[in-house]
Amino acid sequence: MPELPEVELARRCLQKWASKRRVTAATAARSRVIRPGPRALEPLRDATFFRFERRGKNLLLTARKGAQLHGLWSHLGMTGKWLRRPVAAEAPRFARASLTMSGGSVLYYCDMRLFGRLQLVPGARFEDIPELRALGPDPLTDGVDVPRLRQRLAALRAPIKVALLDQRLLAGVGNIQASESLYRAGIDPRRRASDLDDKEVRRLATGIRRSIAATLARFERDVGCEEDMAYVEEGAPNPFAVYDRAGETCRRCRRAVIVRIVQAGRATYFCPHCQH
DNA sequence: ACCCGTGTTCGCTG
């Protein structure tokens, strides 16, 4: 489920669950998401997590064990999530790794589709990892630098919606936030990225910030991390303005109908009347 | 049965 807001929520939950507690056991199933292999997490035994960062959709945790630092890099892919359970409880479905914490709880990494990633980073040297170095600025923690964004977009022939999914441009914008941001900015997702003028990039930057802020605010209201953490409550109404609303009347103009198209293999939703 | 999917990477093509 995770785009930037969901991953930020996961970061806050993990911080709350793991801060100042010691890892008493760490297990990992044989699975392609655990790197480099099933024994990858064993060095975390007796370590204590003290830093909980997020860059785009990546969670970067740091633990200390004596003089040693261990990094844990977690990317949730499409279906990854972290859950907390009492030590006596059964493991959740699709659990791929677990960290048993002092104090009697277990943190489970669960991932049905196995598109995620869980990797130990020796010495917590995240700065040495090429995939992380390649990430663009994070709209929530770094803000959006409009002149820089426009300069980057000017070099791209791809449609603006497709460009927004490139994590080298901005880290954390995913398929939902891309549609939502463009809707807020009143920009047609099919426009060539290089064709956006200054004013439009400014509107887009505002759209991105507000769309992320709105989603995060909703999570803060509706989703806690007391026990397990549910990204989307079962049967909850769609919280987004256009995403997954094909065929519905646009809430802004009340005239046109939201359209679904496919770009680069992904669904895009927009209002043909409000977005140009 | 069939299609769809909040992500990323790889290989092919023009």
Next chain:
DNA sequence: TCAGCGAACACGGG
């Protein structure tokens, strides 16, 4: 050389 595209990954839900 490189942007762009489809496929692949894996599996449940509508």
